[in-house]
């Protein structure tokens with residue numbers, strides 16, 4: 001019992017999804033004597049379900065997060081027929097033995113009718129009723145805590161990630177293996193296509209004060225919710241979309257070329273322009289974007305995107321401007337890091 005309590009204290013002490021995943025696999029692994037315990041992400045891509053490990057621990061091994069690989073959604077759910085059947089029937093658990101002779105227990109984490117996380121426990125023998133009871137208890141605490149973390153990371157109006165989460169996500173992006181630190185005097189090392197980079201875009205709704213003044217705050221709020229929906233449908237699953245507050249949004253775009261970043265951002269801008277907003281009609285957005293360099297602090301990167309956004313606002317609105325291009329053309333001055341810090 002002491003061990004169970006220790007694991008519960010450890011699990012609920014985290015304020016981060018990755019650490020929470022690691023502590024749940026460690027707890028289940030130790031208490032059930034399993035061969036392997038994994039947290040799986042169940043992602044839906046183009047209507048098809050895929051399964052990807054997110055954290056894993058093996059007998060005698062060390063728990064570790066599994067790195068998501070860009071563009072790889074994981075294995076198709078058809079490789080997990082028992083789990084697929086369980087999800088289809090909204091069951092709370094499923095068990096079965098595999099071709100390797102090992103026994104597996106799957107416990108999907110249901111939120112309403114959606115389960116995008118599942119615990120998988122592999123054992124040499126079947127599970128006793130008592131073991132399933134204990135594991136299910138741990139999974140319930142994990143589920144509640146995950147819900148709490150989600151709530152604290154999201155903006156209550158739009159459901160997008162909030163400003164508080166941004167610094168952490170940007171730091172992770174900077175530490176990801178595909179962002180190579182720049183060594184002065186040496187060319188940038190790249191892991192994907194020659195021109196692939198990470199990008200940060202700041203998006204601001206044009207003349208939003210006018211929307212509130214003419215139609216009232218309720219319609220203003222609805223515009224923000226619809227813009228958030230358009231953001232989520234216009235960007236890819238591996239990109240991250242945040243509401244920074246008010247009518248300002250930020251997107252982190254993963255590994256893509258300048259040409260693609262421009263195309264994706266412009267597709268979003270035209271999607272907003274073409275959308276018929278109830279009562280309000282036409283709404284437009286301005287965007288400033290910049291590449292993310294490992295040598296620049298988050299404040300400097302945000303400052304660059306903001307400078308490009310203000311240029312877009314001052315030059316007609318309803319347009320997307322690229323910071324580095326404006327600087328190269330002499331249309332923007334680079335501001336020293338100290339001066340940018342004073343703005344924030």
Ligand SMILES: Nc1nc2c(ncn2[C@@H]2O[C@H](COP(=O)(O)OP(=O)(O)OP(=O)(O)O)[C@@H](O)[C@H]2O)c(=O)[nH]1
Pocket residue numbers: 157204205206207208209210212216217218219220221224245246247313317
């Ligand atoms: N409805 C609603 N309005 C908000 C919210 N947060 C901020 N606002 C309003 O957003 C407006 C922002 O106006 P401004 O910063 O003057 O900018 P703008 O009118 O969009 O003009 P430009 O950015 O120059 O195109 C203000 O009137 C705020 O009160 C919110 O959550 N809901």
